[in-house]
Amino acid sequence: MLKQIPLGDVHRALGAKMVDFGGWEMPLQYTGILDEHRAVRTSVGLFDVSHMGEIEIRGPQALDLVQWVSSNNAAKLADGQIHYSGLLYEHGGFVDDILVHRVSAGHYFLCVNASNQDKDYEHIASQNRWDCAVENSGSRYAQLAVQGPRALETLQKLTPVALAEIRYYRFRDGQVCGRDARIARTGYTGEDGFEVYLAPGHAAEVWNALMEAGREFGIKPCGLGARNTLRMEAGMALYGHEIDASITPLEAGLEWIVKWDKGDFCGRARLEKQKAEGIRRRLIGFEMRGRGIGRDGYEVRAGGQPAGWVTSGGPSPTLNKNIGMCYLPAELAQPGTAIEVVVRDQPVEAVTVPIPFYRRPK
Amino acid sequence: MSYPENFRYTKEHEWILVEGDTGTVGITDHAQKELGDIVYVDLPKPGAAVEAGKTLGSVESVKAVSDIYSPVSGEVVAVNDLLATSPEKLNEDPHGAAWLVKIRLSHPAELDSLLSAADYQAYLGE
Secondary structure, three states: OOEEOOOHHHHHHOOOEEEEEOOEEEEEEOOOHHHHHHHHHHOOEEEEOOOOEEEEEEOOOHHHHHHHHEOOOHHHOOOOEEEEEEEEOOOOOEEEEEEEEEEEOOEEEEEEOHHHHHHHHHHHHHOOOOOOEEEEOHHHOEEEEEEOOOHHHHHHOOOOOOHHHOOOOEEEEEEEOOEEEEEEOOOOOOOOEEEEEEOHHHHHHHHHHHHHHOHHHOOEEEOHHHHHHHHHHOOOOOEOOOEOOOOOOOOOOOHHHOOHHHOOOOOHHHHHHHHHHOOOEEEEEEEEOOOOOOOOOOEEEEOOEEEEEEEEEEEEOOOOEEEEEEEEEOOOOOOOOEEEEEEOOEEEEEEEEOOOOOOOOO | OOOOOOOEEOOOOEEEEEEOOEEEEEEOHHHHHHHOOEEEEEOOOOOOEEOOOOEEEEEEEOOOEEEEEOOOOEEEEEEOOHHHHOOOHHHHOOOOOOOOEEEEEOOHHHHHHOEOHHHHHHHHOO
């Protein structure tokens, strides 16, 4: 039995093609992935990402627990500030990648991946030596993502919160359609936009109001298909693809979320050892040169020999190229390396390129 | 979109229109809708031998790769070059301009096991 997001009926009424995503019945697409992708890059798109999990850590020593379980330096966060971070095992691999929101000194709100939320909760609870209250609160929140250059104008119609004052990776608690909401200037598309956390019972009302508010901008409901092509162009990691329990942040190009000056944290010793011994494989982007599309899991060859694997790959609607990310031995993981991606037993020429593939115009 | 009466269909959502000893093969409107935005089509070269029920090529949407199965056995005598440059035509005109290949039939009796338009639509539950 698939877990149902609160808006399942709304999506079906919009003609969405629904799929099983990590045990959740989610919209894959409505009008089409290319159409939805373009709407987000050029105007505004609306995503229901209510499957995402939330975990809250409260208590006088909440910061101590957050600092221990995550690799970024949460001591630097001010109230209303957010950062991307790694939840790591002792062996340095990812339990998950997360967004840490500091609500107050004694309250941190984590946004975690849908299929990892129970595992993340168990992991955090098992590390809780500071008597914090750890709550697996995913069922209390729906999440809607309004993304694209017209996202601010769209959402602003529905809230008294001055959205322009919320800087990137900051949030405010306020109201949307008169309903309590946490409004964060974050996203998973490479565009400007907001992620709105609210009670599931209000999700349908707010979804419909956003669709109406964005009508003049040609807002499109967007599914997981476009979410994936957008995040891939932006070079953002997806758990189970670029990162998982066997991959460390140093390999994944995410050393920027490992803060060596913050003191000890779970996984630190292994990361230090890996850094000292040298990082053997690294994530790098690629573009197909020959005819063919490199996709998730395909083998990558260099000099005719197996060298790595594609973590995510497919067409880039914005760049009109076939792109992807792959792991390669560190010495090959430099832009400009000639590689081959094995597409249905045929090696097809490709070349490594830097990540990200796309940056929004400032 | 309607399913032409003079086509024969497979349960894997290919169609074939036979004229003389040659059949034109494509994928059905249902197939293109299920696939979504088609971005790449991989087809055999003229002269290739194909076998009924075996892989003829593949169609890729933004999201996924799907194999195409040959409805009949024979030899590929023509390939639709349009699809190399404009794979999106498969979303627009799957029963017409976006045909995939033409096959000279080696075992015309295989056609008897294919579905009529009515049977195919019943199979789709339409």
